[in-house]
Amino acid sequence: xxxxxxxxxxxxxxxxxxxxxxxxxxxxxxxxxxxxxxxxxxxxxxxxxxxxxxxxxxxxxxxxxxxxxxxxxxxxxxxxxxxxxxxxxxxxxxxxxxxxxxxxxxxxxxxxxxxxxxxxxxxxxxxxxxxxxxxxxxxxxxxxxxxxxxxxxxxxxxxxxxxxxxxxxxxxxxxxxxxxxxxxxxxxxxxxxxxxxxxxxxxxxxxxxxxxxxxxxxxxxxxxxxxxxxxxxxxxxxxxxx
Numbered sequence: 001x002x003x004x005x006x007x008x009x010x011x012x013x014x015x016x017x018x019x020x021x022x023x024x025x026x027x028x029x030x031x032x033x034x035x036x037x038x039x040x041x042x043x044x045x046x047x048x049x050x051x052x053x054x055x056x057x058x059x060x061x062x063x064x065x066x067x068x069x070x071x072x073x074x075x076x077x078x079x080x081x082x083x084x085x086x087x088x089x090x091x092x093x094x095x096x097x098x099x100x101x102x103x104x105x106x107x108x109x110x111x112x113x114x115x116x117x118x119x120x121x122x123x124x125x126x127x128x129x130x131x132x133x134x135x136x137x138x139x140x141x142x143x144x145x146x147x148x149x150x151x152x153x154x155x156x157x158x159x160x161x162x163x164x165x166x167x168x169x170x171x172x173x174x175x176x177x178x179x180x181x182x183x184x185x186x187x188x189x190x191x192x193x194x195x196x197x198x199x200x201x202x203x204x205x206x207x208x209x210x211x212x213x214x215x216x217x218x219x220x221x222x223x224x225x226x227x228x229x230x231x232x233x234x235x236x237x238x239x240x241x242x
Contacts, residue, residue: 028168035132035157036168040179042150045187048115048140051148054186055118055138058085061181066125066174068104075106077118083109085120107136116140123156125174126167132158136175147189152179 030037044051054060058075067075067087074088089102107122118138123130134156141149154175160167180192 028172031164031168033164035155036164036171037156038154038168038172038175040152040172040176041190042152042179042183042188042192043143043147043190044150044183045147045189047146048142048148051140051150051186052115052118055140055182061178061185063177063181066178077109077120079109079112079114079118081109081112083112085109085122110135111137124154125171126162127156127160127171130158130160130162132156132160148186150179150183 027039028036029039046054056077056079058077059073062072062075064070064072069087069089074090075086076088077083077085084105085107087104087106089104091101092099105122106124107120109118109120111117111119117140120136121133122128122136123133124136127134134154136152136154139151139153141151143149152175154171156168156171180188183192
C-alpha cells in the first residue's frame with residue numbers, strides 16, 4: 001500500500017509540475033550537459049479506460065517507420081512492473097538464408113496504474129547505443145466532459161555522444177509524433193502538434209529513426225480546460241495520501 005501511495009504521489013508531482021508549466025505545448029522543457037526533458041500534452045474524446053487499453057497496445061498507433069523491424073505490428077507492452085515494451089524481429093523470409101527470430105527491448109515497465117499512469121525506463125531509438133537512459137511517464141486524467149488529458153514526459157540523462165541541443169529536439173520529435181498517433185486514434189479534440197523537420201544527430205553509432213513535431217499554441221479556452229483537467233488529476237492522485 002505504501003508503494004502504491006508513493007507511486008501515486010510521484011505521478012501527482014509530474015502532473016502538478018505540468019499544471020504550472022507554461023506553455024502547455026510539445027517542447028524540450030529542460031536541457032543541459034547532464035540530459036534533457038521533453039513534454040507533450042494531448043486531449044482526446046475517449047475515456048481513461050479506453051485510452052489505457054489503447055496505450056498498452058502500441059501496435060495500433062506507434063509509427064512503423066520508427067521500429068527496428070519496420071512494422072509496428074511487432075510491438076507489445078506488458079503493463080506490469082518488470083514487463084517489457086518489446087519488439088519482435090521476424091525471421092528473414094529470404095530462402096537463401098537461414099535466420100532466426102530476434103527481439104528488441106525498447107523499455108521496461110516500472111509503474112503500471114491502469115487508467116492513471118504508465119512509467120517505463122529505457123533509452124529509445126538512437127539513445128540505445130549510448131550509456132544514457134530515460135524515464136517515460138504517461139499520465140492520464142479525466143476531463144470535465146468525460147474525455148482524457150494525456151501528459152507524455154520523457155526524462156533523459158547520462159553519457160551520450162550526441163550534441164544535447166540537437167538530440168533533445170530529435171527525441172522531442174519522436175515523443176510528439178507517437179503521442180499524436182495515439183491521440184488521433186482516440187479522437188483528439190485539442191490542436192495536434194505541427195510537424196517540423198528533426199535535426200539529424202550523427203554519432204558513430206547506428207541509430208534507430210525518430211518522430212518529430214511541435215504542438216501549436218492552443219486557444220485560451222482549450223488551454224484552460226487542459227489546466228483544469230490536470231488540476232483534477234493532481235487532486236485525484238493526492239487522495240491516495242489520505
